[in-house]
Amino acid sequence: MGNEVTYTPTEDQSVDAARDWYWHVLRRRRTAVKALAICLVCGALFAGISWFYGDDLDDVAIGFGEGFAYGVVLFVLVWAGSYLVLPWRIRRLFRQHRVREGDYRWRWGPEGISLATPNGEMRYAWSELHRVVEGRHTFLLFFNDRQYLGLPTAALDPAQIESFRAESAAHGVPG
Numbered sequence: 001m002g003n004e005v006t007y008t009p010t011e012d013q014s015v016d017a018a019r020d021w022y023w024h025v026l027r028r029r030r031t032a033v034k035a036l037a038i039c040l041v042c043g044a045l046f047a048g049i050s051w052f053y054g055d056d057l058d059d060v061a062i063g064f065g066e067g068f069a070y071g072v073v074l075f076v077l078v079w080a081g082s083y084l085v086l087p088w089r090i091r092r093l094f095r096q097h098r099v100r101e102g103d104y105r106w107r108w109g110p111e112g113i114s115l116a117t118p119n120g121e122m123r124y125a126w127s128e129l130h131r132v133v134e135g136r137h138t139f140l141l142f143f144n145d146r147q148y149l150g151l152p153t154a155a156l157d158p159a160q161i162e163s164f165r166a167e168s169a170a171h172g173v174p175g
Contacts, residue, residue, distance in 0.1 A: 003163045006105045007155035011094045013138070017150030018090045020135025022083060039071030046070070106151055108167050113141065115149065126171035133175060139164060 025031060046067025050060045102118035112125040130142040139151040153161055168175075 003109065003160050003167075004105065004107045005151075005155050005160055006103050007152070008103050009094075009152075011091045013150070013152040013154065014094045015087045015090045016137035016152065017135070017140065018086055019083075020133070020138045020150070021140055021148060022086060024133050024135060024140060026079065035072075035075045038075050039068045042071030042074065043068035108164055110167070110171075126168065126173055129168075129173045131174045132168040134165070 043064040044067065047060050047064035050063030055063065105116040107114045107116075112123060112128070114121060114123040116122075124141075124143075128143065130144050133140040133142065134153075137153060139153065140148045141151065142148045151164070156164065
C-alpha cells in the first residue's frame with residue numbers, strides 16, 4: 001500500500017470524530033426534510049386546535065405560524081441537547097471498547113485502505129466505501145449511511161492528508 005500512519009486512539013479523537021459525524025448528519029438534506037416535517041406537523045396541530053375552537057382563518061394562520069415556530073424550537077432543542085451530551089456518551093463508550101487500547105495502523109494506496117489494530121486487520125477496496133467525508137478533525141469513511149471509521153487528521157502530516165484526499169478522489173469515492 002502507498003501511505004501509512006500509526007497512532008494510538010484517544011478519547012478526544014473519538015469525540016472529535018463523533019462531532020464531525022454529527023455535523024455531517026446535521027447538514028444532510030434528509031435532516032432538513034425531517035426538521036421541516038416536524039415544523040409542519042406542529043403548525044398543522046396548532047392550526048387544527050385553533051380551527052377546532054372556532055377561530056377565524058386569520059387566527060388559524062397565526063396558529064399555524066406559532067406551531068411552526070414551536071417545531072423549530074423543538075428541533076433545535078433536541079439537536080442541541082444531543083450535541084451537549086455527545087462528549088459524555090462517546091467518552092463512556094470509548095472506555096468500554098477494549099480494542100482501542102493499542103496502536104492503529106492505517107494504510108492506503110491504489111488497492112484500497114487497511115486498518116490494523118492489536119486485535120485484527122480490515123481491508124477495503126475503495127469501491128466498497130459509500131463516501132469519504134472530511135470533517136474538521138477527522139476523515140470519516142462511510143460504508144453505508146451510518147457505519148463509518150474515523151481517521152483523525154491530527155495523526156497525519158499535511159503530505160499524508162493530501163495523499164489520502166487524492167487517493168479517495170482518484171477512485172471516485174464521493175465526498
